[in-house]
Amino acid sequence: MGNVFTRIGEQTDGYPLFAEEWEEKAKEILPAGPFGFLQSGAGDEMTLGQNREAFRGYDILPRVLRDVSDVELNVELLGQTLSMPVLLAPVGYQGIFHQEMEIGSMKAAAEAGIPFAASTVTTASLEEIATAAPKGVKWFQLYWSNNHALTASMVTRAERAGYQAIVVTVDTGLLGWRKRDYRNGYSPLKLLEGAANYVQDPVFREMVPDYSEVHIREAILESIHHPNLTWDDLLFLREQTSLPIVVKGILHPADAKQAVDLGFDAIVVSNHGGRQLDGAAASLRALPAVVEQVDGAVPVLMDGGIRCGADVFKAIAMGADSVLIGRPYVYGLTVGGQAGVRRVIEDLRTELQLTYALAGVTQTKEINKAYLLKR
Numbered sequence: 001m002g003n004v005f006t007r008i009g010e011q012t013d014g015y016p017l018f019a020e021e022w023e024e025k026a027k028e029i030l031p032a033g034p035f036g037f038l039q040s041g042a043g044d045e046m047t048l049g050q051n052r053e054a055f056r057g058y059d060i061l062p063r064v065l066r067d068v069s070d071v072e073l074n075v076e077l078l079g080q081t082l083s084m085p086v087l088l089a090p091v092g093y094q095g096i097f098h099q100e101m102e103i104g105s106m107k108a109a110a111e112a113g114i115p116f117a118a119s120t121v122t123t124a125s126l127e128e129i130a131t132a133a134p135k136g137v138k139w140f141q142l143y144w145s146n147n148h149a150l151t152a153s154m155v156t157r158a159e160r161a162g163y164q165a166i167v168v169t170v171d172t173g174l175l176g177w178r179k180r181d182y183r184n185g186y187s188p189l190k191l192l193e194g195a196a197n198y199v200q201d202p203v204f205r206e207m208v209p210d211y212s213e214v215h216i217r218e219a220i221l222e223s224i225h226h227p228n229l230t231w232d233d234l235l236f237l238r239e240q241t242s243l244p245i246v247v248k249g250i251l252h253p254a255d256a257k258q259a260v261d262l263g264f265d266a267i268v269v270s271n272h273g274g275r276q277l278d279g280a281a282a283s284l285r286a287l288p289a290v291v292e293q294v295d296g297a298v299p300v301l302m303d304g305g306i307r308c309g310a311d312v313f314k315a316i317a318m319g320a321d322s323v324l325i326g327r328p329y330v331y332g333l334t335v336g337g338q339a340g341v342r343r344v345i346e347d348l349r350t351e352l353q354l355t356y357a358l359a360g361v362t363q364t365k366e367i368n369k370a371y372l373l374k375r
């Protein structure tokens with residue numbers, strides 16, 4: 001707890017402190033197109049709003065007079081030790097937010113001892129990201145390709161580059177109806193900012209022999225849209241790798257059951273940050289039924305709307321083993337590159353440490369539903 005106490009009386013150095021301030025600062029920096037892409041949700045943004053609202057539906061019910069002088073945030077997840085139960089979620093196209101791209105985020109995560117999940121549609125290639133922080137814990141998020149050979153090739157590359165898990169995202173068969181991107185006439189999917197993993201892939205090269213920008217873009221779009229994907233296809237993925245496979249984008253307990261029954265290794269309860277199906281349940285609200293269904297068979301993670309230490313605590317109390325943050329760290333990247341991401345992570349850590357202590361717990365495994373009061 002030392003570092004927490006030493007900050008008393010310190011003055012902020014000009015970096016934002018509140019999640020909203022990071023967002024405002026990012027808005028000042030970015031053109032309307034990239035900012036809208038980052039901040040917005042699908043449709044009328046009901047799910048985006050509900051992801052935050054759900055946290056307001058619960059209060060923490062703290063316990064007192066327990067010795068909390070030694071708070072331990074470490075958790076074990078899929079064979080790795082995390083310095084706290086927080087991961088950086090896969091967010092594509094980071095080059096549109098800052099020139100350090102995913103490299104800045106990866107390095108900040110590695111310094112902090114938490115995993116970075118690299119998207120399929122990164123600006124830096126998966127190999128460049130891995131080389132930037134060889135000791136960091138890294139997961140590779142896979143966007144399914146309609147071409148099985150391309151999917152297999154990306155997984156093999158990730159394995160070779162030292163990634164420790166594959167995250168397959170299953171809520172993006174088609175892109176959500178992103179009204180703000182439409183209004184701005186902007187989408188990075190139409191640019192080459194997310195093309196690195198494709199253009200460096202030997203299978204993709206065969207698919208686009210002339211290598212013109214137009215054909216690269218078309219091939220990526222065609223490859224990434226996969227409305228015909230089913231659980232049977234995912235079994236193909238299971239055969240491709242011995243790495244743990246994390247299924248991201250589950251809300252329904254029946255799908256969670258399917259993932260467990262088919263031998264997948266972890267689940268992320270997620271609605272893609274409210275960017276896909278508008279009207280879908282808030283992740284926090286969907287979480288308990290999934291946790292009940294899974295019943296400890298595999299770790300259950302969640303993301304969507306986590307903005308502060310209390311949010312992390314509430315998600316864990318509802319049964320999450322760890323949480324992921326998306327937009328908050330990308331606002332940090334936009335404002336200050338690696339240093340900005342580092343600040344977002346470390347402020348969250350400070351807050352989380354205090355939240356544990358003031359709620360009367362010293363370890364993540366002590367947190368349960370009894371620490372929450374429904375409003």
Ligand SMILES: Cc1cc2nc3c(=O)[nH]c(=O)nc-3n(C[C@H](O)[C@H](O)[C@H](O)COP(=O)(O)O)c2cc1C
Nearest residue numbers: 038089090091092119169272273304305325326327
């Ligand atoms: C700009 C942006 C790009 C994203 N790109 C991806 C992606 O490439 N792959 C993926 O699985 N999820 C992607 N996501 C979803 C995040 O992984 C995560 O589920 C979501 O951001 C969590 O919600 P939060 O932003 O409220 O923390 C993206 C989210 C944002 C905001």
Ligand SMILES: CCCCCCC(=O)C(=O)O
Nearest residue numbers: 092172174175224225275
């Ligand atoms: C068909 C899905 C493409 C998604 C691209 C990036 C992403 O996940 C997001 O914008 O959200």
